[in-house]
Amino acid sequence: MDVNTKKMKKNAFRVTKHRGFTASRIRVPGGYLEAKYLGMIQNIAETYGNGIVNITTRQGFEIPGIKFADMPKVNELIQPIIEGLDINQEVLGQGYTASGTRNVTACVGNNVCPYACYNTSLFAKKIEKAIFPNDLYFKVALTGCPNDCAKVRMHDFGIMGMTLPQYDKERCVNCGACVKACTKKSVSALATVNCKVVRDAHKCIGCGECVLNCPTGAWTRSHEKYFRLTIFGRTGKKNPRLGEDFIKWADEASIIKIICNTYDYVKNYIDPLAPGGKEHIGYIVDRTGFEEFKKWALKDVQFPANAEINTPIYWKGIKY
Amino acid sequence: MGYCLDQAGFNQILNEWSKEYFVYAPKLFKDGGSFSDTDRIRYGEIHTVEEIVFDRKSDYSYKEILLPLSQTLFFFTDDMVKEADLPKKGAVILLRSCDLHAVKRLDEIYLQNGCEDYYYKRLRDRVKFILIGCQHSFENCFCVDMGTNRIDNYDAYIEMKNGEIYVDNHNDVWKPLFTTYSRRTPEVIPAYATENKTHIHIPDGITPDIAHSKIWDEYDSRCINCGRCNFVCPTCTCFTMQDIFYVDNGKVGERRRVWASCMVDGFTDVAGGGCYRKKNGQRMRFKVLHKVYDYKKRNGYHMCVGCGRCDDICPEYISFSNSINKLDAAIKEVSINAVK
Numbered sequence: 001m002d003v004n005t006k007k008m009k010k011n012a013f014r015v016t017k018h019r020g021f022t023a024s025r026i027r028v029p030g031g032y033l034e035a036k037y038l039g040m041i042q043n044i045a046e047t048y049g050n051g052i053v054n055i056t057t058r059q060g061f062e063i064p065g066i067k068f069a070d071m072p073k074v075n076e077l078i079q080p081i082i083e084g085l086d087i088n089q090e091v092l093g094q095g096y097t098a099s100g101t102r103n104v105t106a107c108v109g110n111n112v113c114p115y116a117c118y119n120t121s122l123f124a125k126k127i128e129k130a131i132f133p134n135d136l137y138f139k140v141a142l143t144g145c146p147n148d149c150a151k152v153r154m155h156d157f158g159i160m161g162m163t164l165p166q167y168d169k170e171r172c173v174n175c176g177a178c179v180k181a182c183t184k185k186s187v188s189a190l191a192t193v194n195c196k197v198v199r200d201a202h203k204c205i206g207c208g209e210c211v212l213n214c215p216t217g218a219w220t221r222s223h224e225k226y227f228r229l230t231i232f233g234r235t236g237k238k239n240p241r242l243g244e245d246f247i248k249w250a251d252e253a254s255i256i257k258i259i260c261n262t263y264d265y266v267k268n269y270i271d272p273l274a275p276g277g278k279e280h281i282g283y284i285v286d287r288t289g290f291e292e293f294k295k296w297a298l299k300d301v302q303f304p305a306n307a308e309i310n311t312p313i314y315w316k317g318i319k320y
Numbered sequence: 321m322g323y324c325l326d327q328a329g330f331n332q333i334l335n336e337w338s339k340e341y342f343v344y345a346p347k348l349f350k351d352g353g354s355f356s357d358t359d360r361i362r363y364g365e366i367h368t369v370e371e372i373v374f375d376r377k378s379d380y381s382y383k384e385i386l387l388p389l390s391q392t393l394f395f396f397t398d399d400m401v402k403e404a405d406l407p408k409k410g411a412v413i414l415l416r417s418c419d420l421h422a423v424k425r426l427d428e429i430y431l432q433n434g435c436e437d438y439y440y441k442r443l444r445d446r447v448k449f450i451l452i453g454c455q456h457s458f459e460n461c462f463c464v465d466m467g468t469n470r471i472d473n474y475d476a477y478i479e480m481k482n483g484e485i486y487v488d489n490h491n492d493v494w495k496p497l498f499t500t501y502s503r504r505t506p507e508v509i510p511a512y513a514t515e516n517k518t519h520i521h522i523p524d525g526i527t528p529d530i531a532h533s534k535i536w537d538e539y540d541s542r543c544i545n546c547g548r549c550n551f552v553c554p555t556c557t558c559f560t561m562q563d564i565f566y567v568d569n570g571k572v573g574e575r576r577r578v579w580a581s582c583m584v585d586g587f588t589d590v591a592g593g594g595c596y597r598k599k600n601g602q603r604m605r606f607k608v609l610h611k612v613y614d615y616k617k618r619n620g621y622h623m624c625v626g627c628g629r630c631d632d633i634c635p636e637y638i639s640f641s642n643s644i645n646k647l648d649a650a651i652k653e654v655s656i657n658a659v660k
Contacts, residue, residue, distance in 0.1 A: 110356040117356050163356065171389050173578045174562065175547055176585070194564040195576070212354055215548040216389055216579070217362065217380070223351050 003068055010135060012096035013071055016064065023064040024049070024074050026081060027096070027103035030124030030142070031059035032111075037081050044077050058103040071095075086125065088132045098133035100278065106142040107150040109161075116144025117161030117208055118225045123252060130256045136266050137278045139234075140259065146186075146207045146228070153243040156281050157259055158230035162206025162249065164222035164306070169196045171218035178210035178219055185209050206249070224304070229255055232282035232315065241282070241317020248308040257301045265296035282315070321495070322508030323487045329501035330369045330485045336497055337412055338367065341448070344385050345414035346378035347371045363413075372414060374480045377458040379633060381554035382415045386426060386443055389551075390578045393439055397572040404574075410446030414478065416454055417512055418461070418627040421468040422554035423449065425615075425623055429557040439577070448491065453479040453511035460628030462518040462641050468625040470512045477510045518628065520644045522612045525651050529658060530609070533650035535643075536601035542636055543600035547581030549607070549630035549640065555623050558582060582607055608643050 005015050013022040026041065041061050045053045050065025066074055075095035082089055082096065090097040104127050107113070109120025120142045127140055142159040143150035152158025174195040182190040189203035190210060197218075199210075206226055210219040226249045233243030247254070262281065269284050269292075270277075285293045290312050303309075325333070337343055345366045352360030361373050362380040392404045415423075430440035451474040454463075463469040477488040488508040489498050550556045560580040565573035580587060583603045588596035597603045615623035630640040 114355050119357065161356075169390070173389055173551075173580070175581065177546060194567065195562040195578075208356070213546070214354070215546045215581075216551050217352065217354075217360060218389075220349075220352050220360075221356055225356075 001068065008068075008071070010097070010099055011071070011075075011094070012099040013066075013074075014062070018065075020068055021064070022066050022068055022071065023054075023062045024066055024071075024078065025056070025060055025062050025096075025099065026078065027058070027060040027087075027099075029085060029087075029104050029128035030106040030109075030121040032106070032121035032124070033085060037084060040077065040081055044074055047077070048074050056103075059105045060103050086129070088129060090133055096133075098135040100135035101131055101138040102140075104128050104131075104140045104142070105150060105155075107144050109142070109144045113144055114212065115147060115208065117163045117206070117221070118144065118227075120144050120150075120161070123159070126252065127256060127259065131259060131263070134263055136263060136270070137280065138259070138263070138266075146205050153230050153233045154235055155233055155243060156231065157255075157262075158228075158233060158243045159255060160228040160230065162226040162228055163208045163211065164206060164224065164226055164249070165199060165204070165208065165210050166220045166222055167197060167199065168218050168220070171216045172196055173216055173218075175215060177213040177215060181209040181213040224251070226251065226304070227255060229258065231313070232280075232285060234280050234282050236280060237320070238283070239317050239319045241315050244313045244315055245310045246313065247303070248310070249304060249306045251304050251307075254301050254303050254307070258297050261297050261299050261301070262293075265293060268296075321489050321498075322506050323489065323498045323502035324504040324506050324508075325485045325487065325498075325502050327369050327483065327485065329503065330487075331367075332501050333494075333497050334367060334369065338409075341410045341412045342407065343367070343412045343414070344382065345372040346376075348373055369480075369485060372480075374452065377416075377461070377627070377629070377632065379629065380552050381422065381627070381629065382413050382419050383422070383426070383554050383556075385411055385413055386423075386440065386447065387430075387557065387559075387579070390576055391439065393575045393577060395572070395574045406442055406446075410448070411443075412448045412450060412475075414450045414452050416452050416627075417471045418463045418466075418468045418625040419554050420449055420451055420471045420474060421625045422627070425555040425625070426557055428619055448475040450475060451477045451510060453477065454513040455479075455511050457513040457516040458628070460518055460631035460639075460641065461513065461516045462520050462626040462628060463513060464516045464626075465520045466622065466624060466626035469514070470510070472510070477508065479508070479511055516626075518631075518641050520626070520641045521648065522622065522644060523648045523651055526609070526613050526647060527651075527654075529654040530613075530647065530650050531605060532657070533653050535646045535650045535653070536605040538601070539604040539638065539643075540599045540601040542638055543583070543604055544636055545583045545585060545600050545603060546635065547584040548633045548635065549638075550581035550583055551579060552629040552633050554627055554629070555611070555625060556581070558587075582610075604638075604643065608640070608647075611640075612644055612647075 012025045016023055045063045048066045048070045049063045054062040056062050078095055079093055104124045106120035106124040110116035124142050139155040140157045141150045141152040141155040143152045144161045146160055179190045186207050186209045187203050187205050189200045191198050211221050229247040229250050230243035231246045269288050271279050342365050344363050346361050347364045349360045361376050361378045363382055395402045430437040475491040479486045486508045558580040559577045562576045611624035612622050
């Protein structure tokens with residue numbers, strides 16, 4: 001058997017422990033898909049796989065037990081899923097053309113969740129469109145609010161929804177619900193002064209608890225959607241660590257630009273001898289220094305007026 | 321007298337009114353909902369008929385115009401007091417039948433319940449009401465059972481049909497305006513809801529013993545005492561006072577009155593640290609019985625007008641109408657216990 005494993009992996013087929021058998025990896029940006037695709041996935045698993053579908057940790061499907069020889073047929077069956085999920089595909093009909101950059105994951109977001117500050121699925125799709133078919137090892141995740149159910153701080157780029165609370169003191173009756181919620185569930189950014197509420201803008205993390213708990217609509221959400229961008233969290237062997245805050249009150253455009261800029265930075269600085277051409281971005285930043293990364297990352301980025309840039313960044317984590 | 325106007329014509333009238341009145345109507349506040357990408361319908365000043373939301377119930381009532389959520393009554397310093405200025409103009413309020421019935425309750429409390437409330441009266445005296453027709457009932461409405469689905473003591477009635485505005489005017493002062501800007505003068509009969517999906521039955525045999533029923537207990541844990549039911553209610557009239565001294569200059573301050581809620585912590589706190597209704601079930605009991613029992617004993621008609629906003633807004637899905645419908649069982653329960 002003569003198979004180019006490098007090409008095969010790039011085509012989103014895994015080299016498994018069972019010789020001659022692969023697993024097809026279907027990525028679902030933002031974990032959001034129409035139910036009709038589940039039937040197609042079932043069909044692939046039952047026709048060419050071993051009848052099993054694994055729900056991956058990155059909101060994709062992995063279909064194991066596929067013979068190497070059947071990969072072209074699987075790619076044919078995957079085609080409507082790729083098109084339906086609007087995946088960037090360089091060559092039509094031949095499956096995924098990149099798999100190094102991992103599926104952009106997201107919590108359920110404001111399609112369903114009351115806490116979410118934005119539509120995580122839509123933004124995940126926008127990022128997917130902007131960064132694929134890049135093949136570099138990037139992990140991006142989105143979460144609707146600072147609860148961080150999507151665990152975005154364990155990703156290279158973590159995007160956390162925020163709203164800038166708007167206070168109409170004429171509608172405030174001093175019931176205390178916002179102050180209580182902020183103190184007990186969030187960061188104690190609210191205080192009562194003269195029977196009205198004062199927000200500490202520096203402390204506020206934009207979680208929206210004040211809005212959610214206000215019974216009169218004195219607190220409302222900003223029309224603009226804002227985000228906290230955390231960078232270079234990672235799991236792995238050497239130095240697992242949580243991502244640190246980079247930008248507070250970023251917008252969609254600035255985040256997409258920063259991620260795209262980082263691809264240029266990585267192409268320039270990645271260790272040419274990195275095994276499998278794969279190196280966590282954070283280790284590259286450890287090598288070049290944060291300032292060099294920042295120079296590349298912020299090139300031509302336009303931030304909202306209230307954006308705060310956290311610099312320099314020092315990471316913690318466990319060092320082995 | 322009935323009139324039919326096109327939108328431009330009605331906007332001309334709104335423009336004329338704006339010299340003398342602020343015109344308030346249910347309008348859409350984009351992104352104004354609690355959750356992201358949700359809107360809110362509540363009262364706000366309007367300048368064109370296009371801004372008026374006819375096809376949905378407002379989350380909050382017209383009440384906030386007559387009774388602002390937070391109203392500065394006067395300012396004080398040393399030995400001087402200055403009364404807060406009145407709004408520059410009077411108000412025209414567009415509202416549905418249930419809400420216009422609710423105005424009677426507000427008047428009862430603020431004008432007839434002992435001495436007249438000066439701050440209420442000076443706003444109230446300059447208000448005109450325009451009835452919005454209800455072609456159908458909305459979710460959770462129970463106006464029919466409360467007898468508040470129809471009313472005729474309006475200054476004018478308004479209805480939007482096929483892009484045209486139909487008006488029945490009762491206010492002689494406005495007659496020349498409507499005559500000038502109307503296209504036709506058809507007969508206009510107010511539309512009203514004749515049927516609700518939600519039904520309530522208020523039993524006759526309620527006695528104070530009902531306070532001992534077990535029906536209230538479930539609300540101890542279900543209710544989160546946020547007060548939304550009170551704040552959206554067109555008939556809740558409770559307020560509290562705030563005397564504050566400005567932070568920059570502690571010699572100057574103001575007195576405000578702000579809405580209070582019998583569901584929210586602090587409402588029954590008294591000097592010495594007492595609190596009459598600690599449990600949420602007790603607060604629910606107080607509210608329900610006030611709306612459909614003890615207010616009537618004093619005034620001869622029920623306080624609740626059946627708008628259903630409390631059901632619409634409750635984040636814990638507690639239904640006020642359903643709690644009314646439990647009263648029958650509660651009466652039986654306490655009467656059996658009394659026999660024992």
